[in-house]
Amino acid sequence: MATGTKNIKRRMTALFAIFSLCIMLLISRLFYLQIIKGPQLKQEAFEQQTRDSIISPKRGTIYDRNRKVLAQSATAETVTVSPREVAEKEDPQEVAKALSEILGLNYDDVYKKVTQNTSYVIIKKKIDKELADKIRELNFTGVNLIEDSKRYYPYGKFASHTIGFTGTDDQGLEGLEAVLDSVLAGTPGRIQ
Structure with missing residues (x-):
């Protein structure tokens, strides 16, 4: 039983690590798009949507x-x-x-x-x-x-x-x- 519990804990830890990594990747991508590229993307969207x-x-x-x-x-x-x-x-x-x-x-x-x-x-x-x-x-x-x-x-x-x-x-x-x-x-x- 102790081995089964260790496997479950290991799997849970691995799953949590993968989930945390995915969340970190999403947050870093959002940061990049919103903060770093935000002004440029905003200008491109404005030009694309408005025609004078x-x-x-x-x-x-x-x-x-x-x-x-x-x-x-x-x-x-x-x-x-x-x-x-x-x-x-x-x-x-x-x-x-x-x-x-x-x-x-x-x-x-x-x-x-x-x-x-x-x-x-x-x-x-x-x-x-x-x-x-x-x-x-x-x-x-x-x-x-x-x-x-x-x-x-x-x-x-x-x-x-x-x-x-x-x-x-x-x-x-x-x-x-x-x-x-x-x-x-x-x-x-x-x-x-």
């Missing part, structure tokens, strides 16, 4: 004295890619091929953008709804469409020297578009 996006305002409409539209902003979209997401979940060659065919862009240029080591790349700005819908149908992970606007002049070049025009960034460059830029541009919004 600026919402571009829709540029104002220019009317004539009879309330006919001379210049207005039409809805358009910008195609962006998150190369890291594409690399993880999609075939970059397939994504580049599909986007280049739909958007009429050079495959090699699109492939370079899709495989860059960045988190965000603009593929093409101000595409119309039809093209945007074709891209949506592809349902590629990492390919995003951001709402944008494009300036539209219903009467073409009629009174263009007076109305003026905007640049690619929707800033008025000539005519009324430039003179009234601060009024027509609006105020950008923000999503955090």
Whole structure:
């Protein structure tokens, strides 16, 4: 019996030592993650969870004295890619091929953008709804469409020297578009 009791005590001691070692390992790991790596991990988590996006305002409409539209902003979209997401979940060659065919862009240029080591790349700005819908149908992970606007002049070049025009960034460059830029541009919004 004494031998059986010694074996049980030995086993209990070994079990207690293993259990204590596991607890010590857990405590040391918690210490490492909370105290030593804590600030860095907190910053990484914050950056991962919050994306600060600026919402571009829709540029104002220019009317004539009879309330006919001379210049207005039409809805358009910008195609962006998150190369890291594409690399993880999609075939970059397939994504580049599909986007280049739909958007009429050079495959090699699109492939370079899709495989860059960045988190965000603009593929093409101000595409119309039809093209945007074709891209949506592809349902590629990492390919995003951001709402944008494009300036539209219903009467073409009629009174263009007076109305003026905007640049690619929707800033008025000539005519009324430039003179009234601060009024027509609006105020950008923000999503955090």
